[in-house]
Amino acid sequence: MKKELEEILQLIHEKKFTEVREKIINFNPVNIAELIEDLELSETILIFRMLPKDLAADVFNYISNESQGKIISSITSNELQYIMDELFFDDMIDLLEEMPSKVVKEILKYSNVEERKLINEFLNYPEYSAGSLMTIEYVDLKKNMTVMQAIEHIKATGVNKETIYTCYVIDEKRKLEGIISLRNLILSDYDLKVGDIMEKDIVYVNTHQDQEEVANAFKKYDLIAVPVVDMEDRLTGIITIDDIVDVIDQENTEDFQKMAAISPSEKEYLDTGVWTLAKNRLMWLVILMVSATFTGNIIKKFEDVLQSVVLLTAFIPMLMDTGGNAGSQSATLVIRSIALGEIQGKDTLRVIWKELRVSLIVGVCLSSINFLRIYFLEKVPFYISLTVCITLFCTVVLAKVVGAILPMLAKKLKLDPAIMASPLITTVVDAASLMIYFSVARFLLGI
Amino acid sequence: MKKELEEILQLIHEKKFTEVREKIINFNPVNIAELIEDLELSETILIFRMLPKDLAADVFNYISNESQGKIISSITSNELQYIMDELFFDDMIDLLEEMPSKVVKEILKYSNVEERKLINEFLNYPEYSAGSLMTIEYVDLKKNMTVMQAIEHIKATGVNKETIYTCYVIDEKRKLEGIISLRNLILSDYDLKVGDIMEKDIVYVNTHQDQEEVANAFKKYDLIAVPVVDMEDRLTGIITIDDIVDVIDQENTEDFQKMAAISPSEKEYLDTGVWTLAKNRLMWLVILMVSATFTGNIIKKFEDVLQSVVLLTAFIPMLMDTGGNAGSQSATLVIRSIALGEIQGKDTLRVIWKELRVSLIVGVCLSSINFLRIYFLEKVPFYISLTVCITLFCTVVLAKVVGAILPMLAKKLKLDPAIMASPLITTVVDAASLMIYFSVARFLLGI
Incomplete structure (x- = not known):
């Protein structure tokens, strides 16, 4: 396919337009769309006009909104009217939603009163509703x-x-x-x-x-x-189904964004402005930053412990990171299973029981590996090693159980489970983990 | 729909089977499958046998592997042969892949030499290849x-x-x-x-x-x-397309799992054993735990700084968490855009430039909010507040740029960008963030 497209490009540059026309009409509209998107506007319009009318309408449907706008402003009213007649109703509604109002007016010129009424009705269906996806061309x-x-x-x-x-x-x-x-x-x-x-x-x-x-x-x-x-x-x-395939991708993207603490946006990344990107990320970052202060306050409360054994500080990053990772593993699996309908509300206890057992296995393994490493390799004093490993074990168990409970709770409360993901779990688990750390240290080290 | 299913259940319990048959044959096979899955095995078999043969084969295709196995061992060879004849070839291959070998032998009894050759050929296509998805029943x-x-x-x-x-x-x-x-x-x-x-x-x-x-x-x-x-x-x-819809969900699940540092698994969560779940999570947790030690070593190297100003420790969790969150936001957006084909390798510089600008905005906002809070509300000494905020700014910028670069790099190296997600970014950014923190502290506080 690629090779044939290059041949066409070559022919266009050599201005052999009769040959271009002969070859291009046998192409799939998606490939023609891809081809003309990369051309200069004048060439785009030229090729576009060469196409038989129904192929032109098909191709029009597959090019980007930006290019659609450019083509609309460059072709004659007759040509525009023809394309509008050929577009399926749902594709026309999508087009109207994306175009600037000047272009919308231009398009609506060619519809009669009844059509305009119908268009208005469709534009009024709430975004992401079945009504906004449907088309009226059925048998x-x-x-x-x-x-x-x-x-x-x-x-x-x-x-x-x-x-x-x-x-x-x-x-x-x-x-x-x-x-x-x-x-x-x-x-x-x-x-x-x-x-x-x-x-x-x-x-x-x-x-x-x-x-x-x-x-x-x-x-x-x-x-x-x-x-x-x-x-x-x-x-x-x-x-x-073709519109549903897009919806599935959209819904997944939304979940990915929510799980990374980003306000969801439908626009493609490269098409989104820097300010919008920043705005979508700031709210959650501020909330999580302020929440992390509680963790800081715990450290302040236990300053005396740290002062007497400064070495304890060195294990804080490892404890926090491992807790966060262990929790986000559980949260991700549970959130995804809820989204796919594999887990229902009635399974809550089964899920928690499963995560508890997994966390015991994972906790024992991680603590043992860590004890071997810091006590034998790094020669950290026995009671400090023990403090670190007990905390690690408790943190992993806690993280996994919290990681399973929060999404299930969100589902019960009819919130989107996806917000109970890694960032939130990390913040919750951090605080708990440090509390455990310092309490164990006080007890074992007698500070 | 729900109500009608309950009526049927009622009729089954009252053993009014003639009425059950009359009603159930008008149902959608998916709904019948859902209904009989929840029954006792004896009832399942009873209802299953009531169905007209081609409806039975349809229903069979929609029930879980577990129930399929049970039904296969409970029905007569004639009935089994009929179902096998009616199943589409790709569904039969899926069934054979999931069933225990005893059941597979039972099924293969009813196929002739040529069929068995074809089945073997199909079973040999690599998992996740087009060959493993296709069917031979086309016009x-x-x-x-x-x-x-x-x-x-x-x-x-x-x-x-x-x-x-x-x-x-x-x-x-x-x-x-x-x-x-x-x-x-x-x-x-x-x-x-x-x-x-x-x-x-x-x-x-x-x-x-x-x-x-x-x-x-x-x-x-x-x-x-x-x-x-x-x-x-x-x-x-x-x-x-129906098989492709499943593939899209599967590929997304795989990305979710990789991004949460879990070895991907295709099985449903509730059907996966505790040991398998633990195994799938342990490898990455160990790798990340050991990597986090580097961060600990940085703290050890700067022990003198912490010893003289213990208060600095209190801000470590907030700096680490915010860095991790900021980085995983960028990484998630970039990974997702790569997966959807919105970003190509040639866009690398554009992406980095975009993330750099976003990070400057986000960094300035977060540092300002944080300065107001800790200097004015918590009365933290000026130079310590300044140290925290300068570090916060640098961490956010670094996290976002690294979060954009690593997935693009993975793509260039033909690795799956999804592994360059939150957990790995967090570990990388933590170390860098603490280095900046202590260096700024040494400089500003003159320790």
């Missing part, structure tokens, strides 16, 4: 059609539909009565009735449902499209 | 068929195919010549030739390609199925 059938009639209906109307692979059977009030896949239609006798072979145990979602729930329905039922109904069970749109 | 067409002939061919052979929505045009040597969607077939004139309307710019993958690359192809081209070819470009199988 609807009636119960009393025969399979042959249904296929003819699809043949006649399907060209503008986002998918024809799942068709929706509705009554005269647009209430959803069943669904039937093109697969079933093709594999059935032509004279059967749609109503007799459609599925009635329908998986559907509501316009106001969160996109994460929609994605979970796709995963659970292996869907390639899902119908969206309004409050009165009327079919209002469908959502297709 | 193949010939170039010289008309659209009508193609549709008739699909009608005759499609019932056992995993998808009929994308069909593959091959020559007599099984070399892939083009693909055509059922959509295009249905929407085209019946007497056109397949060879004239098929797509020739085909997106395909090789059997040995990694599943992550396959998933990226699906995302980039909005596919619902992709053909898999061998070294000689012969079509050997196809991969469908």
Whole structure:
């Protein structure tokens, strides 16, 4: 593929446009989009205009918002209108949401009153809701059609539909009565009735449902499209798998960001400004910095212990880091299992019991390794070595149990478990770990 | 849905099995699977036997491996053979990989020599390769068929195919010549030739390609199925979108685990034994614990500074935590952007420049807030407050830049960027941060 793209680039630079046209129309629209994004604007427009109209609309859908804006301002109103007509409704809504208002006005010029009403309705669905993801280009059938009639209906109307692979059977009030896949239609006798072979145990979602729930329905039922109904069970749109794949990535990115104590943002990293990036990170850093002061206060309270055995200070980083790492391991596994639906609220005790046992194993191993290292290799006095290792053991056990409890608690309280991740766990465990450290030191070293 | 399931449960407990059968056959197989998983084994088998045979095979595919094993050992050979015949090839391979060898032998009894050869071949594809994901049930067409002939061919052979929505045009040597969607077939004139309307710019993958690359192809081209070819470009199988959705989740889970310093494991959390969980976490904890000793050694080297101003110790946790958090924010964003293909190797300098500017903003804010708090509220002496805040500023800048550089470096070295996450960054930044702290203290406090 790469090689062929380079050939085209070469032809463009040599201005052999007839040859370019001949070759490029056989390409996949995604590859054409990739190719013209890297060109000078004038060349982009030139190539774009060479494309047959429906291919042009396809290609338009795959280029970046920035380039879309540039193309919109460079082509004629006729060309623009054609592209708008060809775009699927959900892609047009996405475009309108991203474009500056000047461009939006330009686009809306070519829609009639009814369309504009519909566009407004769609723009008003809350972000991340099923309504904001759906499209209106689906195939609807009636119960009393025969399979042959249904296929003819699809043949006649399907060209503008986002998918024809799942068709929706509705009554005269647009209430959803069943669904039937093109697969079933093709594999059935032509004279059967749609109503007799459609599925009635329908998986559907509501316009106001969160996109994460929609994605979970796709995963659970292996869907390639899902119908969206309004409050009165009327079919209002469908959502297709290609948009859900994007949602899954988006939801995962959000979890990654929350778990690293960043306010989630949907924009790509390189497209996000420095000030926005800083703002998204500052709030949590300040909260965690101030919380870490409590840990500092514990040290102040035990200043006398440190003063008499300064060597104790040298093990603070190791204790804090190991506690934080042990806790974030547990928290991450639990948060991820909750997100994938592998752990439910009812499993809380099982999870804690499991983490407790894991922590005992890990705690014993780490403490032993550490004792061997500092007592025998570094010749640290016996009671100090013992203090460090007892603290290490307690810290690991505590960290793992807290790392399991906090996300489960968040789920119970209907908060997002992802915020109970590494940074917060570290801060909580640090304070506890130092308390244990100094108390054990006082007791064993008799300070 | 929930309510209907409860009704069925009620009927089962009342042993009204005729009514159960009448109701249950209208259910979605996923819901039936969910229902019978929670029953006693004897009831599970009973309900399972009530189902029409092809529904039974469908349901079988959606229940857990554990229940599958139990059902296999409880049903007759005839019943088992039927299910094996009905399962798609990729699902059967998955089943064979998970079952204990006793059960595998039982299953293989019902396959003939040729099948067994094919099964062996598939079991030998490396884990996580395209070959291990693909299935052999696809529709193949010939170039010289008309659209009508193609549709008739699909009608005759499609019932056992995993998808009929994308069909593959091959020559007599099984070399892939083009693909055509059922959509295009249905929407085209019946007497056109397949060879004239098929797509020739085909997106395909090789059997040995990694599943992550396959998933990226699906995302980039909005596919619902992709053909898999061998070294000689012969079509050997196809991969469908439902399996790719699982792959995306799996790859994300792997990243989450690596980023929390856990050796990745594919098994669900609750199904993983305590010893395995402990083993997966220990290696990294030991590595990081030993690395943290360097930080301890820095403290030992500067013992005299701490001895004369013990108060300095109280700020160590806050400095370490904030450095770790600031670094892991940057690392997470960069790792995630690399995983999603938003950042390439060529963007390294842009990323570092961006993080440098963000870190200056964040550093100034955090240091100022901290200075106000400790100097004015906690009445910490001026030069100590200044030492803490200068160190905080330098730590944040360093952490963010290191957090950006390490994942980019990993990518350059063809390592997985995900290992350059929070735990490793924290360990690196801790040491640097303490070095800065004590050096500034020596200079400003004249110790």
